[in-house]
Amino acid sequence: MNFSRKMLLVFASMCVVFSAVQAQTLVDKLRNGGSLSFKINDATYDVTGGITLSGNFGEGDPVEFFFESLPNGNNTGLDIRFPIRDLISIIDSDFEAEFIATIIDDSTVEWNLRATDLGCVPVEIEGSVVNFRIDLVTSKLRLRLSQIACQADPNGELNRKVSLSAVPIGGNAMNFLTAGGYIFCSELPFFVTNARIENIQMSNYGGGLPKSLGNVNGDCAVNDDDLLQVLFNFGTNDPASDTNDDGQVNDVDLLTVLFNFGLQG
Ligand SMILES: [Ca+2]
Ligand SMILES: [Ca+2]
Numbered sequence: 001m002n003f004s005r006k007m008l009l010v011f012a013s014m015c016v017v018f019s020a021v022q023a024q025t026l027v028d029k030l031r032n033g034g035s036l037s038f039k040i041n042d043a044t045y046d047v048t049g050g051i052t053l054s055g056n057f058g059e060g061d062p063v064e065f066f067f068e069s070l071p072n073g074n075n076t077g078l079d080i081r082f083p084i085r086d087l088i089s090i091i092d093s094d095f096e097a098e099f100i101a102t103i104i105d106d107s108t109v110e111w112n113l114r115a116t117d118l119g120c121v122p123v124e125i126e127g128s129v130v131n132f133r134i135d136l137v138t139s140k141l142r143l144r145l146s147q148i149a150c151q152a153d154p155n156g157e158l159n160r161k162v163s164l165s166a167v168p169i170g171g172n173a174m175n176f177l178t179a180g181g182y183i184f185c186s187e188l189p190f191f192v193t194n195a196r197i198e199n200i201q202m203s204n205y206g207g208g209l210p211k212s213l214g215n216v217n218g219d220c221a222v223n224d225d226d227l228l229q230v231l232f233n234f235g236t237n238d239p240a241s242d243t244n245d246d247g248q249v250n251d252v253d254l255l256t257v258l259f260n261f262g263l264q265g
C-alpha cells in the first residue's frame with residue numbers, strides 16, 4: 001500500500017468517525033435522487049368552445065423527469081423541463097414545458113407551468129388528429145412526499161432504487177392542466193376552444209441515491225458498504241464503483257463517497 005492510499009484510508013476513517021449527518025427533509029431526499037418517476041393512471045378532460053368533448057385519459061406511460069434549477073425558477077434544484085408530449089401524449093409537440101418548483105414545506109413541493117404560443121400543433125382527439133393553435137397552457141401539480149421502503153421503482157422507469165412516494169394533494173384546485181387556443185388553428189371567434197384536465201390520479205416515485213453521489217452498491221444509503229466497495233475496487237475500472245463514469249476507480253470516487261457519507265435516500 002503506497003503512502004497516498006494510506007493517507008486516503010486515514011482520511012476515510014476520520015470522515016466516517018466525525019461524519020455529522022445533517023437532518024434531511026423529504027424534499028432534500030427528493031432532490032438527492034435527481035429525478036422523479038412520473039405516471040398518470042387516469043385523468044378527466046373537458047373541452048369546450050369550438051368543439052365539446054369530455055372523457056377519461058386512462059393510463060399513461062411512465063416518464064422520468066430530471067431535476068434542475070432553471071433560469072426562471074426559485075433555485076430549488078427541483079425544476080423540470082421536458083417536451084409537452086411527455087406529459088400529455090395527445091399533444092404531438094416537442095415544445096419544452098418548464099415546470100417551476102416551489103417548496104411548500106419539508107414534504108410538499110408544488111410545480112407550476114405557464115407556457116404561451118405553442119403554435120399550431122396536431123392534437124389527437126378521440127382517435128382523430130386535429131390541428132390546434134395553443135396560445136396558453138397552465139398547469140399546477142402539488143405533490144406530498146412520504147417515505148417508503150427502499151425498493152425498485154414500482155413504475156419500472158428508473159434505473160435506481162426509490163425511497164419516496166409522491167401523491168397529489170389539494171384536489172383539482174392544486175392539480176390540473178388547462179390549454180386554450182383555436183381549434184383548426186383558425187382565428188375565428190367560434191373556434192376558440194378551452195381544455196381542462198383534472199381529477200389526476202398519479203403514481204410517482206423518487207428519492208433513493210444515484211451512483212454519482214457515492215451510492216455504488218445500489219441501495220438507498222451512502223455508508224461503509226459503499227466505502228469498502230470503492231476501496232476494494234480502487235485502481236480498477238469496475239463500472240459499478242466508478243461514481244463519475246470516467247473509466248477509473250480512484251481518489252475522486254473515494255472522495256465522492258466520503259463527502260456524501262451518511263446520506264440516506
Ligand atoms: Ca449504498
Ligand atoms: Ca471514477
